[in-house]
Amino acid sequence: MPLMAEHTHARVSGAPHDVTAIVARVERYCAEHGVAFTPMRRRVLEVLAASVTPLSAYDLAERVRQEKRVSPVQVYRVLEFLQGAGVVHRLATKSAYIACYHEHGPGETTVFLVCSGCGAVEEATSRAIQRVLKGAAAVSGFKPLHPVVEVEGECAACQRH
Ligand SMILES: [Zn+2]
Ligand SMILES: [Zn+2]
Incomplete structure (x- = not known):
């Protein structure tokens, strides 16, 4: 697709990441908004940030539970908060969530490249796609708020096998 060539920067979400950096971003967000970074919020974020593949709320509830059970409903609430803080994305096709390691500009179009082999997700942004999407939506007077393409x-690794 020549459209993607010039302005696309692919960043691998599946690679090991600096979890402390993403935790620090939420700490800053909480301080700025006067909300609490509860142990539960921190734990969900840490588990998600350490995962190489997207996780559902059910997966997360299983992994986050320590001595006490955690319900998926609790996890959903935390995920909503983390999405608001800009550190988590929801993949609609998988009903699953991934941690996001870069700060997006407002209305920036996010392109998720989802590998059906290993489940890894790469995240890319493209101004070219953003322009095309906006134009297509404008035809019907539609205003895209959270443009996401899946x-x-x-993935490259799976193609080599
Ligand atoms: Zn992102
Ligand atoms: Zn793969």
């Missing part, structure tokens, strides 16, 4: 395929 593309299923095979």
Whole structure:
């Protein structure tokens, strides 16, 4: 797709990441908004940030539970908060969540490249796609607020196998 060539920066979400950096971003967000960074919020974020593949609220509830059970409903609430803080994305096609390691500009179009082999997700942003989407939406007078494109395929590593 020549459209993606010039302005696309792919960043691998599946690679090991600096979890402390993303935790620090939420600490800043909480301080700025006067809300609490509860142990539960921190724990969900840490588990998600350490995962190489997207996790559902049910997966997260299982992994976050320590001595006490955690319900998926509790996890959903935390995920909503983390999405608001800009550190988590929801993948609609998978009903699953991934941690986001970069700060997006307002209305920036996010392109998720989802590998159907290993489940890894790469995140890319593209101004070209953003322009095309806006134009297509404008035809019907539609205003996109959270433009997200999900593309299923095979990652570079899986193609080599
Ligand atoms: Zn992102
Ligand atoms: Zn793969």
